[in-house]
Structure formats: structure tokens, C-alpha cells
Amino acid sequence: MLRALLTPSALAVPLAPCDVRTDIEALCGADAMVWAAQVAGELDPSASDALPELVAMCVALRVHEVPVLPPSLVEAAESAVRTHVERGFDLGRGLGLVRLAQGHITRSLLTSCARIEDPDLRTAAMTSVTSLVFEAVDELSLLVSDRHAAERERWLAGPVAEQREVVTSVLRGEPVELDRAARRLGYDLRQPHVALVLWAEQPCGPELTRTAARVLGRLGCQSTLLVPMGGDRLWAWGAAVR
Numbered sequence: 001m002l003r004a005l006l007t008p009s010a011l012a013v014p015l016a017p018c019d020v021r022t023d024i025e026a027l028c029g030a031d032a033m034v035w036a037a038q039v040a041g042e043l044d045p046s047a048s049d050a051l052p053e054l055v056a057m058c059v060a061l062r063v064h065e066v067p068v069l070p071p072s073l074v075e076a077a078e079s080a081v082r083t084h085v086e087r088g089f090d091l092g093r094g095l096g097l098v099r100l101a102q103g104h105i106t107r108s109l110l111t112s113c114a115r116i117e118d119p120d121l122r123t124a125a126m127t128s129v130t131s132l133v134f135e136a137v138d139e140l141s142l143l144v145s146d147r148h149a150a151e152r153e154r155w156l157a158g159p160v161a162e163q164r165e166v167v168t169s170v171l172r173g174e175p176v177e178l179d180r181a182a183r184r185l186g187y188d189l190r191q192p193h194v195a196l197v198l199w200a201e202q203p204c205g206p207e208l209t210r211t212a213a214r215v216l217g218r219l220g221c222q223s224t225l226l227v228p229m230g231g232d233r234l235w236a237w238g239a240a241v242r
Contacts, residue, residue, distance in 0.1 A: 002063050002128055005112045008034040016201075019072040024057050027070065032060040043104045047201075050080040051094060051144070055101035058136035059109075069139070077140065081147040083230040085155050086164075091148045095141055102137040106130065163227050167235065187225040187237065194219055196236040212236035 008031055015021060015037050025033040036056035043052045054077055061069065084094050109129045116122040155161050166181050170189065182188050196215060198208045209226055212234055216224050221238025228234055 002125060002132070003029075003032070005109055005125075005129070006032040006035040006060055006063060008038050018076075020054075020057065020070070020076045023070040023072045024060060027066050028060045028064040032064065033057075036060050039105055039108055040101065042108075043101055049097055050076055051097045051140075052101040052104075054080065055098055055137060055140055056105055058140050059105055059133055062132040062136045069143075074143065077143050078147050078151075081144055082151050083232060085148065085151040086160075086228060086230040087233075091145060094144050094148060098137055098141055098144060102133060106133050109133065160228055163225075164229070167225075167227050185225055187223060188239070191223070192240045193237045194221065194240050196234075196238075198234045198236065200232045208232075208234040 006028070015034065021033055021037070024036060036053055036059075039056045040053035041047060047053070054073060057073060058069070061073075081094060106129070110126055113122055113125040113129055116125055163185055166176070166184050169176050170181065176189075178189050182190075194216070196212055198212055200208060209228070212226055213224060213236075216236060216238035219238060219240070221240065223239040225237040226234060227236070
């Protein structure tokens with residue numbers, strides 16, 4: 001009965017394929033996969049963050065009694081957390097998105113339950129929905145919390161974090177010792193340069209790096225500075241030809 005609640009609207013649009021959607025379709029069916037994307041889109045029409053859809057996918061898995069999260073979903077959650085950490089977001093933002101998704105999905109499913117005519121079945125469905133959504137959110141929240149701690153530790157210890165710290169200080173107009181900053185960045189801040197901001201709809205860090213290097217090369221830049229700002233965004237500078 002609960003599976004019938006995961007029905008997409010008649011206005012379904014084609015979805016970009018990805019590993020996690022493919023796995024959800026295989027485990028739960030096409031309707032559940034599209035429903036997850038649609039209900040997340042109602043909360044975040046720009047689809048700027050993967051977490052709301054991942055919450056909906058976890059709910060679909062619970063409804064279909066899938067006992068273990070597929071590796072692709074775990075990887076997608078880890079990628080989303082990595083992007084949060086690299087953009088400087090704290091854990092509260094990620095968990096806040098998960099809770100917002102929980103509230104929206106719960107209201108949506110309870111509204112569907114209210115249409116069940118039999119009062120006993122209606123009450124049973126509402127009770128089950130509330131429990132399943134809570135369990136799904138709890139499981140994803142634990143994953144997000146664990147990965148955030150690990151990714152933050154990795155990020156703070158890495159050279160990219162050091163580059164980002166220097167670049168952010170420069171852009172804020174804070175006092176920076178240029179020679180020391182140049183050594184940390186491997187890039188001379190005194191030279192004229194061109195700047196690029198690149199972004200993508202899905203995390204694709206290596207492709208953004210290659211694209212930035214190719215564009216700066218075509219502009220004649222010999223020295224470059226490429227600073228990832230998350231899996232789907234990159235800041236880049238190149239020494240301009242005088």
C-alpha cells in the first residue's frame with residue numbers, strides 16, 4: 001500500500017541519468033525514482049544540493065524494504081558533504097537540509113495518506129509513513145555527520161585548504177605578505193592576470209580543472225592558479241600577457 005504513495009506527478013520531466021538514480025530505479029522502480037527527484041525539486045527547484053533528493057531516495061528504499069543503502073547513494077552523500085566542507089559550510093547546514101527535506105516529504109506523504117478512504121488503513125499508513133521517514137532520515141543524518149568530520153579533517157590538512165585561505169584573504173582585502181602568499185600559492189600575485197569562475201550542474205572537479213587550464217592556455221597564460229571551491233565550482237587565475 002505504501003509503495004503506491006510514491007507516485008510521480010503527470011508532469012514528470014526527463015531526468016539526467018546518474019549512478020544513484022539508476023540504482024534506485026533498479027531497486028524501487030521507475031516511479032519511486034522519479035518521485036524522489038520530484039519531491040526534492042519541490043523543496044529546491046534549482047537542485048543546487050543533492051541532499052534533499054538523497055533523503056527522498058532513502059525513504060523510497062525504506063518503503064521498498066531495501067535493507068542496505070546502495071554504494072552509489074553512499075558515494076553521492078559523501079560527494080555532497082565534500083562539497084559542503086570545501087565551500088566552508090558547517091555540519092548544521094547539511095543536517096538542516098536533511099531536516100527540511102524530512103518535513104516536506106512527511107507532509108507530502110501524509111497528504112496522500114489522507115486520501116485513503118478506509119479509516120483503519122489510513123491510520124496505519126500514516127503511522128508507517130512517519131516511522132519510515134524518521135528511520136530514513138536518521139540513517140542519512142548519521143552518514144552525513146560521520147563523513148563531514150572526516151572530510152573536514154582531510155580538507156584542513158590539505159594544500160587546497162591553504163590555497164583557499166590565502167585567496168579568500170586577498171579577495172577580502174585583508175593585509176597579506178605578498179612574498180609569503182606567492183610561496184604558498186605557487187603563483188606571483190604582483191603580475192597582471194585574468195580570472196575565471198567555472199561551475200557545473202554536477203560535481204566534476206577534474207573536468208573543471210582541465211577546462212580552466214585549457215581556457216587560460218588559449219589566452220596565453222603561462223602561470224596559473226586553480227583553486228577548487230567544491231566539486232562543482234572552481235576559481236582560476238592566469239598570468240596575463242603584457
